[in-house]
Every structure is written in structure tokens, then in C-alpha cells.
Amino acid sequence: MKITNCPVCGKFHTGERSYSGLCIDCAEIHLQHSHKIKDYLQQHPFASVMEVYFNTGVPLRSIREVMKNV
Numbered sequence: 001m002k003i004t005n006c007p008v009c010g011k012f013h014t015g016e017r018s019y020s021g022l023c024i025d026c027a028e029i030h031l032q033h034s035h036k037i038k039d040y041l042q043q044h045p046f047a048s049v050m051e052v053y054f055n056t057g058v059p060l061r062s063i064r065e066v067m068k069n070v
């Protein structure tokens with residue numbers, strides 16, 4: 001079994017089926033964040049990173065990551 005250390009909270013976990021090395025808790029939060037960002041962008045397609053940040057409260061890092069993949 002491979003043990004990975006979560007890049008967000010530092011918790012050790014098995015890393016199976018996890019999203020980019022995140023533990024289950026952080027992967028869940030990441031998922032909620034990306035839903036929030038995508039919802040906002042659907043209503044405000046030309047919003048800037050800062051605008052999304054101020055209106056959703058999601059960390060900038062997550063916003064940049066999601067917007068990069070849109």
C-alpha cells in the first residue's frame with residue numbers, strides 16, 4: 001500500500017482514488033470549491049480571478065486551477 005501525504009493539510013493517507021494526492025477530506029472540499037467557482041463563472045462568464053475570489057471566498061489557488069481547466 002502506498003502512503004501519500006496530503007499537500008493541503010499534511011495528513012497521511014493511502015492516496016487511492018484521490019485527486020492529485022489530496023486526502024479524502026481535502027478532495028471533498030476541493031470538489032465543493034470547484035462547483036462554487038463553476039457556478040459563478042456560468043453566471044458571470046467574464047469574471048476575473050479576483051472577482052470570483054471576492055464573491056465565492058474560495059482560495060485563489062483553487063480558482064486559478066479551475067479556471068485553467070475550463
Ligand SMILES: [Zn+2]
Nearest residue numbers: 006009023026
Ligand atoms: Zn488533506
